[in-house]
Amino acid sequence: MMAGGLDPVGVFLAATGITDATIISALNTLYADLVTYGLWSKMIAIYPFVGGTAATHKFNFKDPQDTNAAFRLVFSGGWTHSATGALPNGVNAYANTFLSPSQTNYLSFAYGDYLRTNSDGAFAEIGLVTSGGTVYFYPRLGNTLYIRYAASEFNISNANSTGIYILNLINGTFTTDKNGTNIRSLAYSPANISSVTQPYYISARNLNPGVAQYSNREKAFTFFSEGLTLNERANLHTAILAFQTTLGR
Amino acid sequence: MITRSEIPQGQETKFVGLLTIEQKDKLVGQIYAPDSYYNPIQDGNEPPNWVISIEEIDQTVNEEFMWVKDLPLIPWVARKPINPFEDATN
Numbered sequence: 526m527m528a529g530g531l532d533p534v535g536v537f538l539a540a541t542g543i544t545d546a547t548i549i550s551a552l553n554t555l556y557a558d559l560v561t562y563g564l565w566s567k568m569i570a571i572y573p574f575v576g577g578t579a580a581t582h583k584f585n586f587k588d589p590q591d592t593n594a595a596f597r598l599v600f601s602g603g604w605t606h607s608a609t610g611a612l613p614n615g616v617n618a619y620a621n622t623f624l625s626p627s628q629t630n631y632l633s634f635a636y637g638d639y640l641r642t643n644s645d646g647a648f649a650e651i652g653l654v655t656s657g658g659t660v661y662f663y664p665r666l667g668n669t670l671y672i673r674y675a676a677s678e679f680n681i682s683n684a685n686s687t688g689i690y691i692l693n694l695i696n697g698t699f700t701t702d703k704n705g706t707n708i709r710s711l712a713y714s715p716a717n718i719s720s721v722t723q724p725y726y727i728s729a730r731n732l733n734p735g736v737a738q739y740s741n742r743e744k745a746f747t748f749f750s751e752g753l754t755l756n757e758r759a760n761l762h763t764a765i766l767a768f769q770t771t772l773g774r
Numbered sequence: 775m776i777t778r779s780e781i782p783q784g785q786e787t788k789f790v791g792l793l794t795i796e797q798k799d800k801l802v803g804q805i806y807a808p809d810s811y812y813n814p815i816q817d818g819n820e821p822p823n824w825v826i827s828i829e830e831i832d833q834t835v836n837e838e839f840m841w842v843k844d845l846p847l848i849p850w851v852a853r854k855p856i857n858p859f860e861d862a863t864n
Contacts, residue, residue: 579809602813603829616827617815647858737856
């Protein structure tokens with residue numbers, strides 16, 4: 526317990542009403558790991574997808590207030606929420622993060638997922654289309670991973686969509702990690718999207734207006750953060766993996 | 775069209791609930807369960823139908839919209855895919 530109030534885990538538990546001892550242990554370790562690695566302060570939003578319902582999955586671990594300003598998710602369409610994560614139906618399900626490029630440093634930015642479904646298709650895990658720039662992440666479309674972040678698209682061969690992904694822009698280099706291994710790094714210069722106020726959607730693309738490329742892949746962890754160094758990415762992967770291992774998923 | 779109970783087990787996600795335009799308008803912006811909003815969409819039939827998913831129907835606990843559980847069900851026909859790589863729209 527921190528002086529003057531609850532620790533971040535306690536605040537999250539109070540918001541979600543979670544009392545399960547295994548989840549609490551996993552969250553305590555995750556928080557401790559992120560602090561130890563110097564990552565907690567770099568995180569913008571963390572969605573651990575624990576508790577098994579929309580009412581628990583919606584909360585941002587970093588700021589678990591039930592408000593748009595705290596980047597609490599709003600789920601639309603057909604979702605199946607369970608102990609293993611949040612599963613969109615691939616027909617009409619997506620979540621609004623209320624987080625827009627204007628609320629991040631577009632030159633120092635990272636996004637990641639732990640995906641539990643192996644599927645091939647035009648299923649976006651994050652997406653935003655604006656006049657300022659287009660952002661998308663297709664983990665596996667024709668056995669190829671596609672990424673675009675307000676600049677030219679690039680792709681990487683990928684025959685299995687499951688795994689822990691960390692997409693990251695830092696110091697003019699875009700790095701893509703899967704399961705703790707860097708699978709591509711390249712020099713990258715996105716357009717200035719710092720004035721874009723439309724929010725990122727997850728499990729689909731925000732076409733602004735409209736929604737498309739609904740995903741059918743279960744998410745068991747999603748985060749947004751500042752850009753991460755090589756060591757920070759390795760440590761974050763370790764922390765996410767430990768978290769999922771404790772939860773048995 | 776078939777009813778919910780007539781869908782073979784394991785085939786549920788291949789069907790969607792058929793809406794009239796008036797029903798669609800009633801569901802837009804409404805919650806079917808805590809923290810979960812309806813998202814009526816148009817399918818790939820010509821002319822397109824307004825539909826909601828089986829998950830939205832099955833998970834509806836909002837008393838105001840329990841009528842969705844009696845919606846006729848039709849096979850899901852996806853719309854012609856929007857180019858997944860399209861650029862800015864406005």
